[in-house]
Amino acid sequence: MLEVGVIQKAHGLKGALTVYSHARPAIGIAGYSFWCLGASPASVVRYRVKRCWQHGRRILAELQDIPDINAAEKLEGLTIWVPLSEVEVAEDEFLWQDLIGCEVVVDDGTLLGEVSALEEYGAQDILTVQTDKHAAQQGEWMLPFIEEVILDVNLDAGRITVHLPEGMDACFTPRS
Secondary structure (H helix, E strand, O other), X not given: OEEXXXXXXXXXXXXXXXXXXXXXXXXXXXXXXXXXXXXXXXXXXXXXXXXXXXXXXXXXXXXXXXXXXXXXXXXXXXXXXXXXXXXXXOOOOOOHHHHOOOEEEEOOOOEEEEEEEEEEOOOOEEEEEEEOOOEOOOOEEXXXXXXXXXXXXXXXXXXXXXXXXXXXXXXXXXXX
């Protein structure tokens, strides 16, 4: 299952929902005819999407069997999941979850660590890297997911090659 959004709150008296979408563009979440709602993929209930539309900057949706505000309020905070089999990924694209666990290597060949998270921030996405246990600088690195930093993503090898931004490279000294 792939997490594609979150039910934020009920909208109106007829059971519509305000949705936070992880899709880009956000309205891309409307492309799925069924949503599985639950706290985790193991505890979902499947709903048919009757209608999903953009209203200003918000995404709104109506689901089958959610007839009014009372039913809609019970769904607030639930995660929206879709089966991976329904997700279309172009050959030159990847899913965020595919990056978790990939090793991160600096363009000089030095192992930086392993991807522990990828977060969405306003200006750009941030790749969080847990440093290799052999690195002199232990902890986490937060790298902007931009072309100048992320040079190559090789999912077959489980490796991401990065170029450390100026100044940041001085912070990283591998242990001998």
